[in-house]
Amino acid sequence: MSQMFCGIIERLGVETKVSPTISGALEDLELFQPQIVILDTSVQEGTGMSFLTMVTPVEEEKESRKERRKKLEGGPSILVIRTVYELVPTDCPFVKASLVRPFTAEQLTEAIKQLIPKDRKKDVPKLFEEAESTNPEVELARRGVSYGESYIFFEERPIVIQQTVQVFANAGYDMMLVTSVRPKVARERFGLDKGAEVFTLTGYNFPLGKMIQAVQDFINSKKAPLVSIGDLDNIIEHCGVDMTLRAVQQIVSMRKKKTFTLLISVDGGLLTQNVRDLLTGMMTEYKIE
Structure with a gap:
């Protein structure tokens, strides 16, 4: 059956x-x-x-x-x-x-x-599509993403960002996930092996200062780092919009000293237009076609 x-x-x-x-x-x-x-x-x-x-x-x-x-x-x-x-x-x-x-x-x-x-x-079909190319660099180009940039994904479920992270991982980039779930669960959702670093947000008020420091340490210690935050909604719910946006801004500003890729996913339907504008002012909106 x-x-x-x-x-x-x-x-x-x-x-x-x-x-x-x-x-x-x-x-x-x-x-x-x-x-x-x-x-x-x-x-x-x-x-x-x-x-x-x-x-x-x-x-x-x-x-x-x-x-x-x-x-x-x-x-x-x-x-x-x-x-x-x-x-x-x-x-x-x-x-x-x-x-x-x-x-x-x-x-x-x-x-x-x-x-x-x-x-x-x-x-x-597009939400669940597999990568069409066996060459990760070709697949990144097909998806319209480049290493060293910051992208914001407005999607109800973090499916497209998970696919994009997998392609970067297949291309050999160093991976870090910021999440509120267990490291094993996070790696499996994104299709990553144990080599991917995971910073887990815990407690009622997430420790954004520790998160920012962990991201800083990661990008400084890797040759080709990529940082992914797959559920910005959850951070906003625990820490509020203002603190979350300030944390994102601090992470984005790290690109002035070290090249790395930043991918963030959030349910745009839960945000005000002003918050969406602030995020797209800091990052490039990924167009989910």
Whole structure:
């Protein structure tokens, strides 16, 4: 059954990964942040429906509207494959469609298409595309990026920046990731090996001073350094806009003394136009086509 799922999805231009267990699916959900999840409730002796309980957001008592919206926007669109006797829980906001076994390939295709927002259907193949060239330098040129520049990626999910970091890594550049997740998780998301340095932001108020110093030490110690911040939204949420922008400005200014590449991703839809303008004033906006 999973082979049929994968074949249909890949024909739609979407990369697939099969998780045979619920625990494995939860781990993959954290690592890869997929846009679409197809849940076959027959997994693990028919206990697959419990996956929905585990991913349903818990509403905190003091949670703000913005925090609740971000939880919902950050989750995948889920298609549930079930028996006629099973009922889909109504409290999981990520469930967008369900199919009752048996069904045809055409029905599955149409159900998957329902999971893709109308305004993004044309982008789905591009979000998951693999590098078209085996030559990293040629691929960098195709993507319109150059070493020694600073780029800001306005994207809802940090997929394009992850692809770009992988291409730079394949070209032999020295890599540093600034993130709030575990180093192993961060490296796997960006497709990097253990040689990539990771600075992990922890605590309620992220230590931006230590982050800036770590970036400074990294670029001074490497021949061809690249620094990637894959989730600027999270830093803004913990430290505020002003402190975050000042930190970005300090990192960008380091290029006056040492050549390095800076890649930053942020959900532009959560920013005011003024903040977007300030970021594009410091960095080149990467055009996601």
